[in-house]
Amino acid sequence: xxxxxxxxxTGRPRLPGVHHAGNHGSGHxxxxxxxxxxxxxxxxxxxxxxxxxxxxxxxxxxVTCDPQRRILRGDVVVRNGRILAVGPNARRRARxxxxxxxxxxCALIPGxxxxxxxxxxxxxxxMAEDLPLLTWLRQRVxxxxxxxxxxxxxxxxxxxxxxxxxxxxxxxxxxxxxHGHDVLFDACVRFGVRAYGGKAMMDRGQGVPRKLREGTKAxxxxxxxxxxxxxxxxxxxxxxxYAPRFILSCSERLIRETVDRMxxxxxxxxxxxxxxxxxxxxxxxxxxxxxxVLSRWGARGPRCVLVHGVQLTNRQVRSIxxxxxxxxxxxxxxxxxxxxxxxVGDLVRAGAAVGLGSDGAACNNNLDAWMEMxxxxxxxxxxxxxxxxxxxxxxxxxxxxxxxxLNLEHEIGSIEVGKRADLLIVSLRSxxxxxxxxxxxxxxxxxxxxxxxxxxxxxxxxxxxxxxxGWDPEKIRAEAEAQAELLRRRxxxx
Numbered sequence: 001x002x003x004x005x006x007x008x009x010t011g012r013p014r015l016p017g018v019h020h021a022g023n024h025g026s027g028h029x030x031x032x033x034x035x036x037x038x039x040x041x042x043x044x045x046x047x048x049x050x051x052x053x054x055x056x057x058x059x060x061x062x063v064t065c066d067p068q069r070r071i072l073r074g075d076v077v078v079r080n081g082r083i084l085a086v087g088p089n090a091r092r093r094a095r096x097x098x099x100x101x102x103x104x105x106c107a108l109i110p111g112x113x114x115x116x117x118x119x120x121x122x123x124x125x126x127m128a129e130d131l132p133l134l135t136w137l138r139q140r141v142x143x144x145x146x147x148x149x150x151x152x153x154x155x156x157x158x159x160x161x162x163x164x165x166x167x168x169x170x171x172x173x174x175x176x177x178x179h180g181h182d183v184l185f186d187a188c189v190r191f192g193v194r195a196y197g198g199k200a201m202m203d204r205g206q207g208v209p210r211k212l213r214e215g216t217k218a219x220x221x222x223x224x225x226x227x228x229x230x231x232x233x234x235x236x237x238x239x240x241x242y243a244p245r246f247i248l249s250c251s252e253r254l255i256r257e258t259v260d261r262m263x264x265x266x267x268x269x270x271x272x273x274x275x276x277x278x279x280x281x282x283x284x285x286x287x288x289x290x291x292x293v294l295s296r297w298g299a300r301g302p303r304c305v306l307v308h309g310v311q312l313t314n315r316q317v318r319s320i321x322x323x324x325x326x327x328x329x330x331x332x333x334x335x336x337x338x339x340x341x342x343x344v345g346d347l348v349r350a351g352a353a354v355g356l357g358s359d360g361a362a363c364n365n366n367l368d369a370w371m372e373m374x375x376x377x378x379x380x381x382x383x384x385x386x387x388x389x390x391x392x393x394x395x396x397x398x399x400x401x402x403x404x405x406l407n408l409e410h411e412i413g414s415i416e417v418g419k420r421a422d423l424l425i426v427s428l429r430s431x432x433x434x435x436x437x438x439x440x441x442x443x444x445x446x447x448x449x450x451x452x453x454x455x456x457x458x459x460x461x462x463x464x465x466x467x468x469x470g471w472d473p474e475k476i477r478a479e480a481e482a483q484a485e486l487l488r489r490r491x492x493x494x
Contacts (some may be wrong), residue, residue, distance in 0.1 A: 058103060113356075115355030123487055153180045154183050171412060174196070194422070247272070275311070318350060426451050
């Protein structure tokens with residue numbers, strides 16, 4: 001990853017003493033980790049080759065999310081996984097034998113970026129209702145995570161990715177549980193998404209089940225091995241992010257040693273300032289808020305991603321922006337757990353990098369980026385007034401803003417020449433959307449995942465005409481239902 005959030009990545013960060021597959025500094029493509037999918041289990045190809053001919057997306061409303069936030073009528077040309085030309089005359093750059101996709105009556109927008117999800121929790125949908133955060137964790141989510149095996153993790157990841165991709169998410173930042181993370185990475189490779197992620201790290205904490213509680217050295221060693229195996233896989237679409245869960249389940253040593261990995265060039269992904277009860281517990285143990293303690297231990301800066309930020313004070317908002325620490329807003333999860341409303345407008349105005357995430361199905365019940373965009377826009381208006389946060393700002397959270405959180409703003413997040421071809425074709429012709437007065441307003445406040453027609457990631461089609469490519473949704477659903485029942489039994493939650 002880049003040595004600063006504004007520089008294009010030219011090499012792969014390395015941990016001293018850890019063997020990394022491939023040599024990314026030599027100009028060779030990174031080695032793809034072998035697929036671990038079980039034969040016959042809805043396996044999709046681990047490859048998706050770039051289109052042999054140029055692709056032209058024609059006659060679209062192009063919502064660029066570029067620095068000028070231009071909205072153009074015209075075409076976009078894709079060649080070898082990158083955007084070759086954009087605008088009314090773009091088609092002139094395409095080869096004569098180009099494939100042409102008619103997007104009349106549609107918006108063409110960047111692929112959506114969700115910077116906080118829990119793929120491992122999707123089987124838990126509906127199993128942890130009406131509880132505040134710490135009770136929700138101790139009585140439901142942690143026992144369920146402890147009960148996961150490879151089959152249930154695979155089913156959970158495939159169910160999550162089917163929902164995410166079908167709704168237009170092409171890039172994600174995932175936090176797993178403490179075990180089995182190879183299965184989640186493998187599913188991301190097979191679905192063709194761009195995924196940052198890592199196993200949850202937990203070496204202390206009240207109510208942590210035995211299967212989730214780790215030794216500090218063991219947690220770091222397993223994370224390092226996953227990083228060595230997967231970082232740079234799938235031609236660079238997979239990147240490792242260290243994930244100490246939150247300060248109540250992590251020792252100071254674990255956080256500080258994870259900060260050392262962050263300093264070596266990897267991401268640190270941690271929950272912080274989520275719920276008032278959590279804040280009180282942190283203050284009782286550490287004498288200060290988690291955001292301040294984490295900062296004191298070194299968890300700050302452009303490779304540090306703080307998730308939630310509901311309880312942030314005005315001083316902490318300013319400190320986060322000054323340090324260029326990145327923040328993720330999860331509005332639906334925060335509402336459902338009764339955590340509150342994050343000061344997203346204040347963070348954006350302060351200059352912080354802010355992304356959006358649906359969190360997990362265990363606390364949200366869906367993974368729909370469109371619902372999160374709408375919620376984020378509405379809640380920001382509730383806090384700051386109806387003119388305080390525009391629909392473009394809400395869309396930015398899940399496009400160029402999300403890319404900035406991952407230091408990928410030079411590669412994805414907007415429709416600009418030279419960027420990776422992560423694109424959505426979104427219908428604007430439904431009853432719910434008519435009349436379309438302003439395209440961005442319509443996208444944020446009147447559009448849902450059902451309006452996504454086509455999804456491209458890294459120049460490859462993942463969804464065509466509303467259908468997942470290479471996957472049988474009914475088989476995914478049936479396997480998820482069966483594995484969810486087994487998971488609940490193993491967790492003793494019948």
